[in-house]
Amino acid sequence: MTATHTNTELISVGMKSNRARNRSRLSAYGLVLPGVIGLFVSFLVPLFVMIRMSLNENGSGGQLIETFTLASYSKALSDPFYWEVVGNTLMLGLVCGLSAVVLSYPIALFLTRTTSRWKGVLIALAIAPLLTSAVARTFGWMAILGDQGVINAALMNMGLLSTPLRLSNNFLGTSIALVEILMPYAILAMISGFGRINSSLEEAAGSLGASKVKVFLRVTLPLSLPGVFTGFLLVFVLAVSSFVTPKLLGGGRVFILATEVYSEATQTLNWPLASALSVILLVVFGAIVAVYQRLIKRFEG
């Protein structure tokens, strides 16, 4: 009797917990729902509209002909200019990613390590540039790098130069400004990635006979690589999709996918081509990022 009694009790308890579990699962879905709707409306729908647009045809007078054709893709992919644009974009991403990571590495390492009571303030300072818009900072760089900018004016006034250095309206100026603008992201990513480096690991390496350089190469650097890879990826992605800085500091002479999408959409009014270029940007760099992540994962074992 007692046995059956406890059995039914157990079962009812089990049912209750099952019901409770179902309810909590339901409420979890409920909590996710607003986010899913938001993503759907703000991301998936526009993406779908863009893909649909890229399959339309651009009429001779710039009017839009609704149809299903890959004409814009074949135009983009058969034109060597657009291949060059893809190449430029890739190059900009690589140059900015590498430079930002190299410049941010010591800063991030210092900020992770310092025991100063100003540590919080220093970290805030390192990422404070994010408080200013990229547009403002780009104009700032134009004032510094321009033909009559701070650097050239100073060098010419000192008599070191007779003609200004070409620091703006080109790939170099764009890269310099983008690296500065994106560095805070690299620093943040690396700070969070450097957590694995424990100072006693470096002390252990030292006690085992490793010089400071060896400690860095054999212990600190390998352990910091995950943070470095994340920082690089973040800057790479932000650089290849950047628009304002290449547009303004490139002076119309830096052709990357984002600037081409803009000019096709607003000047030529070829929306199908602009959309096709956007899709190409998404697919090509999405693939690069996916391969990169795969490689990193294998590297980190």
Next chain:
Amino acid sequence: MTEQLDPEYLSIRNLQKTYPKTTAPAVNDVNLDVQQGDLVALLGPSGCGKTTTLRMVAGLLEPTSGEIYVNGKDVVSTPVHKRGMGMVFQSYALFPHLTVEENVAFGLQMHKVPRAQVAPRTAEALDKVQLGHLKARKPSELSGGQQQRVALARALVIHPTLLLLDEPLSNLDAKLREAMRREIRNIQQESGTTTLFVTHDQDEALDMADRIAILNNGVIEQYDRPTAIYESPATKFVANFVGKANFLEVGSVSGGAGGSYQVQSDLFGSFAVGGASGIAGEASLVVRPHRVSVEAGGDRLGSLPTARARVIASSYTGNVRSYDLRLDSGQVMRADKLSSPQDELSIGDEAYVSFEPSDAHLVPEG
């Protein structure tokens, strides 16, 4: 010739460390001599300066002043990577990105050991700690005890001039800790490596060390063999820190030649005891609880110092029965007895406490 004047393998002279922005030194005028092949424990409460001392010997911390001689050579100005000491960290500090084998081989590679010798020496070191079969694992895939053994193998494989252990057992559970004590001791003796061992655990120090240095507030209170530390503590702090102790007030102290004193106590009478040398003023008598005898009722035990007391508390841990007894002076004494089914005292019972004078030890007050 000069080498023979200095038979000690490790000599620490007037070592001092004052951390920036502090006034009191963390290590204050520490002197220590360690003979080759010995295992010396630096024992003390947290903040006593034991880890600071170890880190200065390792070269991870620069002394404010003082000298550290290893084999007759002052190493204070030698950077950590040229000292050739093996260190085991409290957290083990195994390289998480390297396998067990690579961790152990690291020191050999850094010391530019010929490539052909690295693998066999690594294998030998891993076999010594019985981990040869796990050499391809990453440290994160090992248990705490296994990580500890890898750390030990990694420190010993370079044939260090000195093995430094910083609380190596504090992250292990009690059972494993006892097994590792034995294992570390065996490996240390087999390799004959002179070892400094930092711990706050008195059992560890008593069990493993050839000599123990008791540190308190940056000062060595006593440096001696484990039995001497326990049986003949030099100070009240040492007596209190190592093992349990009753401190009995004594009225007057006289004598002192050869560490033998005549003491006069109101309750226990007059008798002769051994003690720390040079006691002049106030002194306390250390009597270990398990050497206090408790007898119910009547008979005073002949010639032994005896006093009347009342049981005010008792505790039982299976093999030991402990009593807290209040003497007529108001002072409370603790007595530990191996438990037996008979002659148990109850709270409130009157009893007589006594001890052999040879089991008591006089230490200076304060």
